[in-house]
Amino acid sequence: MARTILHVDLNNFYASVECLYHPELRGKPVAVSGDVENRHGIILAKNQLAKAAGVKTGEAIWQAKGKCPGLICLPPDYRKYLRFSRLARKIYADYTDKIESFGIDENWLDVSGSVALFGDGMKIANEIRRRIREEMGVTASVGVSWNKIFAKLGSDMKKPDATTVITEENFRQVVWPLPVEELLYVGRSTKNKLNNRAVFTIGDLAARDVQLLKLSLGVWGETLWTFANGLDAAPVAQSGEESFVKSVGNSTTTPRDLVNIEDVKMIVFVLAESVAARLRRHGLKCRTVAVHIRNNELYSFERQGKLAAPSFLASDIAGKALEIFRQNYTWDRPIRSLGVRGADLVTEHGTVQLDMFAPDSAEQEQLERTLDRLRERFGPYCVRRCALLQDDRLTGFNPKDDHVIHPVSFFR
C-alpha cells in the first residue's frame, strides 16, 4: 500500500521567529547572522523582503548589505528556536508518532496510519499549516508524497505557507523537469559529474541506465537513481528514535586563520576535550577519530583513522586527530575551520583487547573524570591545558555548551 508522507519545512525559520518577537521590524528586510568579531559573520536566515532583495543564506554580511542597504541583522537566539521547534513537533504529534527531524526546522511525518482518521495527506497538510500559523505565528510549507525524497522536494517547490502534492500519477510532469541539483544529496560536485554526462534534469537521471550510473558514481549512482524514480523506501523514523548517538563531534570556525601546527594543536585540543567529555557523559567510547578541515578558500575534506583501542580520553583523541592532520594536510593554504569527531562508538564497559605493552589507561580515565567534575563545579575554564594558554582569543570557546544544533544525515 502506498504511504502518505509529509515533509514540513518552517519558512525562513530563524528570521520568522525573530520577526515575531520584534513586531516593530515588520515590513523591513531582516536577517539573522553570526558574530562578525569572531568571523562567524554570515547570513543564517532571512525574511521574505530580504530574500526578494537577493540576500542569500551563507553569504557574508557585507555582501548582503551591499545588495540590501536597509538590511537589519539580528544575532541568533537558539534557545528560542529550539522552543519553536519543540512546539511544532507537538503539533505534528497530534497526527502521527512517526516524526523524523531533519535539522531544527524540517520534519518528515508518516501519516499513512491516520489518513482514515483525519482525511488525506493534503487535508492533514493544510490543517498543520493552519495550526502552525495560528498557534505559533510562523508559516510552513508542506510537501505530500509517497516517499520522503519527493515529500521534501514538494515542500521546496511552493513557499511560503503552501502545500504541494506529488502523486504517482503526476510526478513525471512535476518532478522530472526540475534541475537535477534540486534532488536531495545532489550537491555541487555530484551536479557537475552528472552534467558532464548530459544529465541535467531529474527526468534525465531517472531515464539513465542504472548500471551506467553505478559505473560513474558508484553506489551513489544507484541511490540517486532510485530517488529520481520515486522508489526510495526509507522509513520515517519513530519519534525519539533519533536520539541514538552514532557519532560525537565538534567543529569551529576560528576567530583567525590557523597558520601552523601550533595553532592547529590548540584548536584540536579544545575540540577533543569537548568530544571526550560528551562521550564520557553518554558512557561511550569511540574507535575511530575523524578530522574535518576547511581552508580559507572554503575547500573542505574529512579524513579518519582507527584508534588502537576504544577510548574517551581527550589525549587519545587529540593525538590521533593530530596524526591524521599531519598525514593529510600540506599547508598550501591557512585553515579556516576545524572539526574533530569520534565515530564507531561502543559502550564504555564493553570488552576490550588488552595490550601488554601499552600503559594502563585507567589512571588517565580517572584523571579526566575528575577534570569533568571540576569543570562542572567551577566552570569550563577552571582547569586548562597549558598549550591552550598561548592564545586566549583562539581557544576561548566552549564547544560543549556554547551551541548545540547539529546537522543530521538522511542515512541514519
Add this chain to the structure above:
Amino acid sequence: MVSKTFVKVTAEHDESGQVKPLLLTWTDGKKYEIDRVTDVRQAPSLKGGGLGMRYTVKVRGKEVYLFEDEGKWFVEK
C-alpha cells in the same frame, strides 16, 4: 517601540494544572479584577511580539488579550 506591557498577575492553579488568572496589577500599582476568561489557547502575539498561552479575558467589560510567555505575563497595547 515595544507595544506590550508586562504585568503582575494573581492566578489560581487547580489540581489538573489549569490556570485561571484572577487579578491583574498594572505597572502603576492599580489593581484590576478579571471578571471572566472566555478563551484560552496557544497563540502568537502579533502586536506585542512573542508567543505563549493567550487568555481572552474581560476586565471592566472590556475584552483584553492576556499572554503568558514562559512564566511572564503581558498585555498587548
